Structure formats: structure tokens, C-alpha cells
Amino acid sequence: MVSVEFEQVNKQYEDGFQAVQNLTLDIKDKEFLVLLGPSGCGKSTTLRMLAGLEDVTGGNIRIDGMKVNHLPAGARGLGMVFQSYALYPHMSIHDNLSFGLRMMKGTDKLDGNEISKRVKEIAQLLELDDHLDKKPKELSGGQRQRVALGRALVRRPKVLLMDEPLSNLDAELRHQMRNEIRRLHDELGTTTIYVTHDQIEAMTLADRIAILDKGELQQHCAPMEAYHNPANDFVRSFLCKHIDDLVDTANALFKKPEEVNE
């Protein structure tokens, strides 16, 4: 059982900018939660506070009921996929994948056989078997993306964090990887928090979405519920109107030939 709770969490940067305000949020076991909002809304900061990359100014973050505010990033048992992938350029794909396993401490420490077994497993899952000896720069964008995903998953994280993982890919690959990410989640059941500004990505991936604006939580519910019952004007314009516009554009595009025929 994994659960994550944000309890009245605040984040204020040194220059006084209030990135996150009184955020209270819970993520259930095996849930796929998407943090959605325009840029600067605090969604990435929220994720980075959970990951341990940013200090928490106020409130508590709990993983499985344990307060992790001051736990070092590596000790929280999370895996993270960065927007730029952040693969280690000087290591082969195999070493990139096994690095986190080799760094495990104490009772989690793994022996060599176990490490190579796990790396093989994850490489197979993500179809990276043929590329294990290559360096990151020899791979295509989609392959790099999969390595980044593999590096996060290979440690069997309690929670998988993804920070706009698809925004560096072209449209077709993005679509493909989106399905892949959802498939992996259904297969592995890892609790996942996914940050994006793309409404369609959020609607298609999420079990529940949390919509943020100016550091404040606007609505937290299943995606279709947010669409049908927007909590306020912001959700209405950011989510509902955007999707309706997309639908209208698509409809107009496909209607045209019929109108010409009439």
C-alpha cells in the first residue's frame, strides 16, 4: 500500500514568490494522478517538493503516513522522469539503468546478479535490449525517453514521478509514448504522479486530475467529472473551453467536404 498526502503545503521561494499555497492533496495506492495547470502554476514545484529537490516552506508531505519533509531525495524511494530525460551522458544505457540499483544502501543493497537481472527485466519491458551497450547520444528521442522511464522504474519506486515527460517528443511519438505510459501503469500498478500543461494528455492518462492555478488547487477529481462539473471559472476556461474548442475545430475540419457537396 502506497499513499501520498500533501497537508497544507506551502512553498515560498527566496525572492518571495509564493509558488504553492495551502495545498492539500491525497494520492491513493496504484492511482494515476495528473497535476494539470498553465506554466507557473506550481505543479512542477509540487512534484519537486515530493521528490525532495525543493525544500518545503510550510505544511507536511507524507508517504505511507511517514513525514518526509526532511528526508534526502534518494531515501524516499521514488523514481522520477525528467523533461530533458537527464540521462548520464558518460554512462552506457546499461549503467544508466543500473546506477540507482548500485547506489542502494543498507538492507536494500543488491548483489551483482540481482542488479543485472532487474536491468534485463526492465530493458525487455521497454524494448531496450539491443541498446544496452550504447551511450545516450546514440539513441533517438523516443528511445532516450524509454531509458529515462526505465531508470525510474528499475528501482521499483513507491511512487513514479513524471515532469512533462513527453514535451520533447514529436506528435506521433508523443501519442505512442502516452499509450505506452498508461499500459506500463496498468501492468505494473505503480502509483504515478504526472505533471503536464496539456489538457488532452491529462484527460487520457489520469485516474484523477488535480488542476492548479497560481499555486492553489482548483479542483481534484476524475477527469470527466471535472469536464462536466467544473468547480470554477478557471477550470471552465482552462479545461472545458479548451476541449470544446478542439472538438469544434475537428468537427469543422471534417464537415467541410459535406457542405461543399450540398
Add this chain to the structure above:
Amino acid sequence: MTNSDDMRWWYVPLEIVMLRRWLVAAFIMNVLLLAVDYLRAESDLLLLGIISCLLFAALRASLPNVNDTLRRDISLVLSAALLGIAVYRLLRTDPTIFNIWIHCWSLLPSGLTLFWLSGRPVTVWTSRKLSDSAIEYGLMRNANLSKIYHATSTHITLLHFVAITVIPLIWIIDIAFSEGNALGGQIGDSFTTEHFSKILNGDSFWTWFRNSLIVSIGTALLGLFIAIPAGYAFSRYKFTGRDASMFSFLLVQMFPGIIILVPYFMVMKTLGLLNSHLGLILAYCVTALPLCVWMLKGFFDTIPRELEEAAALDGCNQFQVFTKVVLPLSTPAIAVTALFSFLAAWNEYLLALTFNTSNDMYTLPVGLASLISSTGQAWGDFAAASLLVSLPVALLFLFFQKFLIDGLSAGGVKG
């Protein structure tokens, strides 16, 4: 306007295009070369040189346009006159390589102009209305020839740079392998290895070499030991006095070295570090550090923070992030920095001369200079020794070449 009228304005034979550029270069070179005639105090040759320069300017101005036979004829006359003057000047001076090179700068451009302007493409272009197919052919010919002409002019330019680099080297190699200890004489007129055997068999050279090696490697290592953490801290952490201390690093660089010389000497004397390797290493480190720190900071700035965050999530502590991710990625920059401080120490003269009073403690530059002053200007020995001194440096560069390019471009362009 018909189609061909349009095209006529766009078609200029490549010869003319090239001459428009090359004659400017020839003019500038000839003006610069006037200095040689002036220094030789040969007034009639200087006068001819000035006339050539003026003629080059006139020739550049009179280059023909389309359907302009008059200007073409004027250009032909001018280039013929230039060629004549150039040949006369060539015959008047001694046929040394240097003189021939000087006169090539007026011979070749004027000859080429004469040849090209009298050639068929320019003649046709200036004298009659070209047909469409002739213009098409001319444009194609331009495209094909331009590669050759551009390559030629690039290589001529590059040859000059090569000459600037290589000729001093040839001189010093010649002096090192020539008999006697005097300067001058023809290149390659005698051959001996006596200077090398004298230097290599003498004790002094090896003592100096050892001193230089200890001091330079010591400087490089101590410099890196301080500069790597300092550069990383400056790049990644915000702390009180960060900007001030980085600026103060630059401030130290603004003093001419000679101002700090006497204070240095007094400090070293008080510490008892005169005539010691450690004293020199410390002094060189102080001089080399600011640049090393700035270079490394620039490089660390280019390493994405996300990489370090990924490592932190993979379970590294701060020190492991640094040793397992940042350091391996920085090898090019570290190599360049090490090379830089090594070279600074290897070449330094003034401090080494001031701090060290005994022959046993001389470094190579000081030792070499002593060859000239004390033993009656032994140029041959000096040349041989200086070749031997530069050998390790050349080898280092050869070895670090790849790193050097990576390190300088990565740190410099993006940082």
C-alpha cells in the same frame, strides 16, 4: 524587359568577381610591403612600389562592367604596366625567397588580371549582347569554377599563416643543428648534433628540467585541487560574498605581475620559501587560480542541474553526485585547466628568476636565459635547449588535443 535582359544583369564572369576581391587584397598587401622598401632605404624602389599601389587601386576601380569595352581596355593597359613594374622590381633585387615572395604579390595579381581580361569569357561578356544559352552556360561555368577558385584563395591565405608559424621554427631548428654558436648563415649549410649532446650530457639541463617538471606538475595538481571545488561551489551554490569573491579573483589579474614581485619576494623570504619548489608552486597557483576557477565554473554551468537531481533521486549524496556524475563529465575542462596551469608554470620566467638564486634551483626558462648571458651568447646551445624544452609541451598538446577542443568549446560557447 525580356527574360534574358533580367539575367544579363545577374551574370558576371567569375573572373571579374574574383578580381574584384583579390585586387583589394593585393592592394592592401602591397601597401603593407612598402614598409620593406622603406626600411631598406631604396628610394627608387619605394617610388615604384607606391606607383604600383596606386595602379592597383586604379585597376580595381576600372574593372569592366557588362558591355564596357573601354574600361576593359583601360584595365588591360593598367595590368600590363603593373606587370612590367613588377618584373623590373624583381630583377633589381637579390633573388632570395623573401624577395621573390614580396614581388609575387604584385606579379601574380597583375599577370592574372591580364590573362583573365584578355580571355574569351570576359571579352565576349564586355563586347556583345549574350544569348540566353550563352548566359546559361556562363552561370553554370561560374558555379563549377567557383569551388576551385575559392579553395585556391583559401589555401593561399592559409599558406601565409603556416609560413608565419613554421618559419621561426625552421630557423631555430637550423640554428640548433648548425656548427658554431653564431646566428646567421644559409639554412642547412652545416649539420651537427654537438649542441644537443652538450646540453643533454651536461648536468645543468637535467637539473633545470627536473625543477621545471616538479614545479609545473605541482602547480597543475595543487591548482586543480583548489580550483575544482571552488569552481563547483561558485557554479552551484549561493552564499554570502559569492559575487564579491569571484570579482576579487579578476581583480588580482588586473595587476601587472611585476607590481606584486617585491611583496611576493618579501613574503617568500619571511616564510623561508626562497630557493624551494614549494615557494614557486604557491606563487604560480595564485596566478593561475583565477582563470582556472572561472574556466571550470563556466564548464560546470553547462552541466544541467537535472542530471544532478536525477543522481540525487538515484540515491547519491552530495559528494557522490559530484564524484560520480559531475567529475566524469568534466574531464575535458579539467584537462584543459590542468594543461593551462602547467604551461603557465612551465613558461614563467620572472618569479623563477627572483625567487631562486642558485643554479640548482633554476627552472628551464631561467636556465636557458643563463646560457645566453653568462657563457658568451651560446645561440646554438640555446636553440637546442629551447627545442628540448618545447618538446614536452608539444607532446602534451598532441595528447590533449581532443580534450582541448571539447573543453574550450563547451565551456566557452555555452557558458
